[in-house]
Amino acid sequence: MFRKYILPIIIAILAAIMLLSIDYWKLPLTDILTSTPYIVVLCILAVLFAIIAFIYSKLAYKVDNDPSLEHYEQDRASFKKFSEMNIAIIISFYFALGSILLISINDAPLYLGIISIIVLIIAILMRYYGYSMINKLYPERDLPDNFEADFDDKLIDSLSKEEMYTIFTGLYNAFKITNILLPAAMMLITIYGYATGVPQHFALSVIAAVAIIINIVYQITVRKMI
Template sequence: MKKTLKIVLYLIIGAAVGLLVSSTARSIGGDVSTDRFYMWVSIITAIVAALFIILGVFQYRRVLSVAKDYLKYMDEDSYDKYRYNKHNEIQIYSIIGFVLSLVSLAIPLITYYNLPVILFSSTVYIMSLIFLIKTTRLVSKLYPERNLPQPSDKNYTDKLLLASDEGERHIMTTALYKTFSLTQVGIFVGILILIAYSMLTGESQIFSIIVLGLLMIVSNMKYYSEIKEK
């Protein structure tokens, strides 16, 4: 799983760097065919998204099959670990598939118009959206003995923490803080890249920079207002 995620991360970084180089070259007078490049980025991204959705659906069906009679496959302790890890894997598959499919659809809608590519990307996007919705209900199917809240419930975070034991709360809060820190670094690097892109190409990215800056401010304000002494 980790190896697969690393490969996908490298592909995404490579595509982003290639897109930046292609756009920059075109803006300064190069002969790079950005429309063709955009088209292939969109197609490849949609294919990768579809693969993640297929892998996710396979794991989804597998874990539900095991859950029906897990004693046929493993003991109770092993099953607790198995369903916990599989649930997280499936969530990763669904999120990656959804985001990549959205990016794949956005590229032809913004940069060029190619009906077959748009139809293909739209199909993958709809599939990823349906699968993402299904995965939000997976936790209640894997833990029917626990009164876990649904993501659509009001005050979902508070209810989830109350339904979790001390060990689970520690894991979740640690993971959330690491994610928060990584997100802040990512937004900051994104702002720097957009500034560099604007300076190199002459194409202003002020709106995107402002949006990312506001997101960084709001997320920090939310975090520190939540953890301050009340």
């Protein structure tokens, strides 16, 4: 029971530490976030994680066709690699998106903007490539194509009860941690705004709106299904 309070306690401690040490980190952090090298690092990390995702996709396909494993072992091992591939794809996409957004508000060179656009395109292509992997790993199943308009609905319809339980457990855990991290993000943005003297009203309003919409959608969806 105590475990669910660990993350909020850690966040509260970190917030207190940030407030007490605000004079030591506010200027260096601002310099880093507005620097060109920071954007370059984000681009490099985005490409690196895209490569890692591609490697994991090949590993997933390899273990899925490993004759030394039983069928259920192949499925289990390939899905783990598929999941790790998706993690790398998500990280790559948000690093790439972050780099191009920072370029739009920072005084960055033109060549870096072009590089960021290329990196973002690579990350987007990797996302579609990752979606297509599910059909390669499970060719015997009637799974939808990733370009179909109702891909999500068809994918859910094709799942077994055990698979649906596993996926929905992961989604619910993500939902719970979202309700912790979004208020924490608001607190962090408020501290940063206080430290730099730059008002963060818009950012706080957007995050609050996102949190409200997520929870409303969740409650409405659950109400319809009961």
